[in-house]
Amino acid sequence: MFSLFLNNAIISASPISNYPHISELQSRNPMFKQYMQDVEQTYKLVAKGSAPLLSLYTYTCTKADTIMTISARCNIPQETIATLNRFSSSDVLLDGITIVLPTVPGLFISTNPETTLEHILSRKVFKEDETPCYNINNEQFYFLSGCRFEPTERAFYLDTALSCPLPHGVITSSYGTRISPITGKEHFHQGVDLAAPIGTPVLAARAGIVEITGMDEVYGNYIVLAHDNNTQSLYAHLSSIDVKKGMRVEKGNMIGKVGTTGWSTGPHLHFEMRIGGKAQRPPNSLFFKK
Numbered sequence: 001m002f003s004l005f006l007n008n009a010i011i012s013a014s015p016i017s018n019y020p021h022i023s024e025l026q027s028r029n030p031m032f033k034q035y036m037q038d039v040e041q042t043y044k045l046v047a048k049g050s051a052p053l054l055s056l057y058t059y060t061c062t063k064a065d066t067i068m069t070i071s072a073r074c075n076i077p078q079e080t081i082a083t084l085n086r087f088s089s090s091d092v093l094l095d096g097i098t099i100v101l102p103t104v105p106g107l108f109i110s111t112n113p114e115t116t117l118e119h120i121l122s123r124k125v126f127k128e129d130e131t132p133c134y135n136i137n138n139e140q141f142y143f144l145s146g147c148r149f150e151p152t153e154r155a156f157y158l159d160t161a162l163s164c165p166l167p168h169g170v171i172t173s174s175y176g177t178r179i180s181p182i183t184g185k186e187h188f189h190q191g192v193d194l195a196a197p198i199g200t201p202v203l204a205a206r207a208g209i210v211e212i213t214g215m216d217e218v219y220g221n222y223i224v225l226a227h228d229n230n231t232q233s234l235y236a237h238l239s240s241i242d243v244k245k246g247m248r249v250e251k252g253n254m255i256g257k258v259g260t261t262g263w264s265t266g267p268h269l270h271f272e273m274r275i276g277g278k279a280q281r282p283p284n285s286l287f288f289k290k
Contacts (some may be wrong), residue, residue, distance in 0.1 A: 011085065016100060016137040022059045024077050025073045031057070038103040039075050046146065054143070055103040056136065070099075077105050079149045082157065084108040084141065088115035088250040090158055092207045097248060102135065105214035107148070108134075108141040115250050116155045160204045162282070163251055165235060165271050166258070169196035172268060175281045182263045190279035191272035198267040199238055200258040204249045205233050205271070213241050220262025221271065224254055232277070236270040237261050 022031045035057050035232060042052040061070070067090055071078040073150045078090065085099045102108075111133070113122045124144060125131050131142045149157060173181075173193035180187050211232065212224035219236035223243065226232055239259025249255055273282045 012047060016058055016098070019056045019058045019100065022057050022101070025059065025070065028147075035074070035101065035103065042104050044156045052104050052145075054134075057103075058098050059101055060098045061096065063095040065094045066090075067092065067094070070094075070101075074101060076102065077148060079107060079153075079157065080105050083110075083121065084136070086110060086114075086118070086139075086250070087207070088117040088157070088252070089207045092248070092250070093209050093226065093228055104145055105148075106143055106145040108136075108143055111140040111142065115252055117153065119283070120153055120156065162273070163203070165203050165204070165205045165233075166194050166196050166200060166269055169194040169200065169269065171195075176280075181265045191236075191270050192282055193268050193270050195266065195268045196258045198257070198259055200267075200269075201254045202235050202238060202256040202262075202269055204251055204253045204255050205273075206231075207251045208233070208249060210243045210245050210247045210249065210255070213243065213245055216262060218263045220264060221256070221259060222262075225249065230272040230276050234270075234272040234274065236272075237264045237268060239267075 018030055020034070020109040022035060023029060025032055025240045027033060027036075035055075036053045038053075066234070067078050067087060071081055074081075079269055080088070080102060081087075081099065084102055103220075105120060107124070108204055109121045109125055110118050113119045125142045131144065134141050171192060172195045173189055175192055176189060177186060179185070206225070206227050208225040208227040210223065211226040212222075215221055216236075221236075221238040221241050222234060222236040223233050223238065223241055224234050235256060237259055238256040238261065240257045241255075242257070243249060243255045257265055257267050271282065275281045
């Protein structure tokens, strides 16, 4: 059993492979039964005003799992599971991902924040505080035992809407029928072109899994992300691809940089949204105006 006392200031932890592994979240599973006993003991100690032991387990998610269902099954708040595993939104695809399950509710705050949610949470921790800091799976986290999301934090976490894939840029070609600047012929443009300088960060419009990275004669260097509900997003004409197939990305994470590879008349991002592989019109409110 791997456990940590919460009243220590600086705590080291072993790699994720050393944590007890739960093969299924069912009461018939001995390891899950032990996990639930640890969680029950946590709530008893908290009720008495005592500091609980933080134990860490792992679990490999299935296609049917969501953060909400895992939270309900384990009697641990969603935000505790999400912040420890660095999920910045509630719609992350979990199938095949091995996550860490803690036995004490609270907020895990990364010492190296990357997403908007993590930057907001980092404001809760001040250097002069004696907040426990844990090294978990080669990452450091402050832990605020018993804390929950405040309204602003919860709003960011629950926001499953798309975000703009560029920090700045202008629409140069919209979705729909147009005259191709390459061939001079009318054709159907399946996405939106956003002009921006070469090297501008390209951001994941939504949390998902990197489904495809590659080079195409038309798209140039491109990335396809798979999201929930059989949706995908495509990012093309990149100067660099900064993710690998199978990686999980959060909304707003940088996945590449703007370029002019493939059939391109200048530096820009070609962005598509797809459902079941078929291109859809992205919402106009998502982008900058011409």
